[in-house]
Amino acid sequence: MATRTRALDNLRARRNPDGLLNEAYASIQEDDAVQYLVGAMEAVESSFTKNTYEEGNRVANQISTGLASESLKAEYEYQGSVTKNTHIKAYSDIDLLVLETRFYSLQPPQQPPNPYKGDPLQDLLQIRRICISHLKSAFPTATVDDSGPKSIKISGGSLARIVDIVPANWYDTNDYAEKKQKILRGVHVLDAHKKERQSDQPFIHGAWINYKDSNTQGSTRKLVRLLKSLKYDSEDRVTMSSYDIESLVFRMNDTQMQKPQGEEIPLAHACWLWLKTVEDSQQIRDELSVPDGKRKVFAEGNVTLAQLKSLRQELEGLLYDIDQGLKHSMRKLAEAKVKWPN
16 A cells, blocks of 8 residues: 555645645545545646646747747647646646648648648748747747657746647648538648658547547546556556557447546446456457547557556556455445545
8 A cells, every 4th residue: 555655645746736735535535545546537726727728828929929020920729638638747748739821731632722832841840940949039048859850848947837839730631621620620740850741630539538528427538537647657567658548448338437426436447347358359459449530549559468458457456455445344346436525
């Protein structure tokens, strides 16, 4: 149990770094293992998330000033775990897409009525150079790290959050052209090292997570946060990406996940059963796809069986610790209720 106490301390430090919040899970009259489980499932306090967006907006405003000085402009969108409310740290990083406005891309067989005469790659490299130069000037005490191929990371100084700036342009998919729904719109992200653009659809994944969460009484996000917390506290034993953790939770049966507040322990047990089922079945692994169906979860270069096993074992360890505590009260994992404070 000492190990779980340490994990609970780590959780508190992530969620409440200043020690000023009175989070409800901390008042639950249960042992450390249950408090960890319940706390890991809960959303980060909204004021922290609000401040994360505000810091992203500060950076976006400065980028706009830098672009305007060269008669350019951009559109801005956020992506990542903060936008999906699956982040687990109070001081979470946020990804800021800086979207070029001189042109946009079309998915074949779409054809532009007026083809762009400029050089999209050079235009995005220009946007990246301006971002780097102006951010160094606007935030002189911050660290601007431009070593990454796709993002520029700014941190420290007057900024209370890390912001990852991602130069890109809009990529209008065929689905977007037909339905005009923003979640179907893609982006082409600049890879400054390879001197190429790579397509992505960051909004549809979040929309699917939101849809699943609404159908499961909020359990989808709870389980994603729990598994991400276990990964964070695993001392690198778990290496599965957050995206694939979300995909595994997304493919759980809705009925197994529809647990109200107070049934966090049975919810975690149901998740363990799902992970074990996937681990034991080659057929299921071969069939599982990410939420938008664009690739298989266990495709080559993505999730491995060993990664899944490591994640399942972390959850199993937590449930074992909880089960040992429940034996004192004659409760079972699949039935145990957590009494929340009024």
